[in-house]
Amino acid sequence: MNYYIGVDVGTGSARAALFDENGKLLKIATNVIKTFNYLSDYYEQSSDDIWNSVKKVVKEVVGEISNEYIKGIGFDATCSLVLLDDAGKPVTASLTGDDERNIILWMDHRAEMEASIINQMNHEVLKFVGGKISLEMEIPKIMWLKKNLPDTFKRVKLYFDLPDFLTWKATGSESRSLCSLVCKWNYNANEFGINGWNEDYLTKIGLSCLKENNWKKIGNIVKAPGEPIENGLTALAAAEFGLKEGTPVGTSIIDAHAGGLGMIGISSKDNPKISKLFSSRLSLICGTSTCHMAVSSKPIFVNGIWGPYWGAMIPQYYLNEGGQSTTGKLIDHIINNHPATIEINKKINNTNIHIQEYLTNLLINYANDKNINDISYLTNDIHIWPDFHGNRSPLADPNLQGMICGLTLNNDEYNLAIIYLATLQSIIYGTKHIFNYLNNNGYDIKTILICGGLSKNFLFCKIHADAIGVPVLIPDNCESVLLGSAILGACASKKFDNIDNAIFNMSGNANVIEPDKKINQYHEKKYKVFLKMVQDQKEYKKIMNENI
Structure with a gap:
């Protein structure tokens, strides 16, 4: 039997899980990570603390299993901004000047003014984020750094979204995930292969310097989720994890998107007539916040809903992403x-x-x-x-x-x-x-899928069915986010021909809650x-x- 590891770094903890090739959860480990909240709306973390937690949980789930049977590993994380210097060491993102605090957490709202400045420009890139950029995204935060922490801005040589930081630590590769870049960095991508950074946009907001060295600071090698990263685990990371050097590593994904990936292919045991068409399903990933994932074969523009993002969750599909901050x-x-x-x-x-x-x-x-x-x-x-x-x-x-x-x-x-x-x-x-906005603008969503902590709350799931009037599917595997990351590892190992096959083979079944009319x-x-x-x-x- 082959095994795959999924690693998830959420807002409050790092987790790892071991799955078999059928998507069955065998073992899970969790370790708390630190968050610094010294001012209202300022939330920071430490990349060293997070990586130490990742090492601990991966080693724990590997346990006594011979590493020759572990064929791949995948990573997901929150869309938080990581700052590193030219030696790969942390650079402070904090007004305290503490280099340990080198991550601006996704929920940090310090960049409100910068987001407002971008939105007033009404640049063409904004049509891919529902017409307005969010202050939770990375470009407004980099603008804030330039204005408020100029020494930090000069010292930073690598900006990573947290999922890409994890694959960099694991492989040494500076490649970036298409998921992170199109969703949180205003990177251009579409089905015609016209991909790249929008120089006009970055120049107009005062960040033309990011073009230096062929965009090295923010990424010039971009890979699809699950695409194998060069030579896999480095010798150092392999030793830290208890795995073999060269173990395949899949290109990363944002944590909510991992939940969508791990859940979108679930089958209904109670009602086999429920459509398995990806575009008919709205995935809710519930944690500290709730994210709403919908995919389509053609781009659909919805005011107030992020996207359409090409290839951000599933290759060959556009993604629209809604969300509710801090629901949990x-x-x-x-x-x-x-x-x-x-x-x-x-x-x-x-x-x-x-x-x-x-x-x-x-x-x-x-x-x-x-x-x-x-x-x-x-x-x-x-x-x-x-x-x-x-x-x-x-x-x-x-x-x-x-x-x-x-x-x-x-x-x-x-x-x-x-x-x-x-x-x-x-x-x-x-x-x-959000459901109504999507359906009123071109979607035909007929089913809601729910994973995460609130999926265990029957009342929460039942009222979704009753209030929205569609069936709700709850995966038997309650760890869809970790499964999504493991699917990335399985794809990198070449176990499956494509990511769709990996989804259908590993997603498993679901229980159905029908609406009470x-x-x-x-x-x-x-x-x-x-x-x-x-x-x-x-x-x-x-x-x-x-x-x-």
């Missing part, structure tokens, strides 16, 4: 800041019950006591707009804020349960917002309130900005 973090925020949480945590201490499971059980029992047919009806009088950290899609407005309507003086555990439910619904209506009308009313809330927020801001 929002749920934690709502729960952790409610007065009832302390007592609930005391109750469930030393049990296997998660607080979200406890709240769900409360809702079920409360609805039964009141003879309410569906717990979603419990939020009739409470409504939430979930953009506590701005809106990524489809409104592309980082200045939007969260809203809650319907608060009372009640602060018991039932009150928390209902606010928690309303929070879930608001996140789901955000997905419905009886409650759809209720969700439509809630969704109408949801859309009205953001209009009200904009109206309030307009009033407050008026001259008196």
Whole structure:
């Protein structure tokens, strides 16, 4: 039996997993990574800390297995900006001057002004990011460095997206992934092979210096996800991992895109009639944030939705990417800041019950006591707009804020349960917002796929089906992101003829949640309130900005 390793560096941890050639998860290891958050909206990490964590988790999953049976390894990570000098050493991205803090995390919002400057230019490259660049992308952050940390800007000789940093450490290759460059760096790519950096764009925003040495700082060798990287693992990386020198390494991918890759080919055991056509599926990858992946054979432009990105997730397909910032973090925020949480945590201490499971059980029992047919009806009088950290899609407005309507003086555990439910619904209506934008602009999405932490929350998945009105598929393999990275390793090893075959052979099966049409009308009313809330927020801001 051949084995493949997937490595995932998320916001809070590095993980590795061992899969067999059929996509079966055999072993997983996790190690926490550090984040520095010394100022509001400033989030930094250390590439040394991350690489040390990666070494630890890979070595752990290799364990006692003979390395001759491990045929490939793939990497994914958050789309965070890594700064290195001419010796490959960290260069500070921090106002503290600490070189250890050489990564600007994806969720860092320091480059708001730079993103605004780019968006005011209305350059042609912006049509590939839904009309507006996000301050979470890499080019605005490099602009910020040039203005605010000029010594850093002079010292940096290599800029990497974090997934590409991992393959560089593993192989010594400075090649970049098409996934990272087209999605987060405004790199041009299309089905006709007209690929490259847009010199006019970079000159107009003051970054023409990046052209030096044939774009060496930001990448001049670009490979498709899963394409093998030169000679595979270096002797040093192989020794650090407990693997053989030369083990094939697949070109990397962004973490959310790895989840889409690992999930898009799943089969339905309960309803085999559900289409397996890639373009009919919307993949939700749920972690600290939620990313929405849709692919098509032809470019589809959607205002407020990133893309179309050629070959960013699956070769020969365009990708559109929607997203909701900090959804997982929002749920934690709502729960952790409610007065009832302390007592609930005391109750469930030393049990296997998660607080979200406890709240769900409360809702079920409360609805039964009141003879309410569906717990979603419990939020009739409470409504939430979930953009506590701005809106990524489809409104592309980082200045939007969260809203809650319907608060009372009640602060018991039932009150928390209902606010928690309303929070879930608001996140789901955000997905419905993105879903509708995609379908109104050329997609014909018929199914939602969900992976990540929230895929284990049945309530979250069930309301998606009910509110949007389409089946929801939950992979049997709950680690779709890691599987996506392992698929990259399998492709690099030449186990499969192409990435499509790797997807279908390794993705596995899924359970299906069918929509309940009886409650759809209720969700439509809630969704109408949801859309009205953001209009009200904009109206309030307009009033407050008026001259008196």
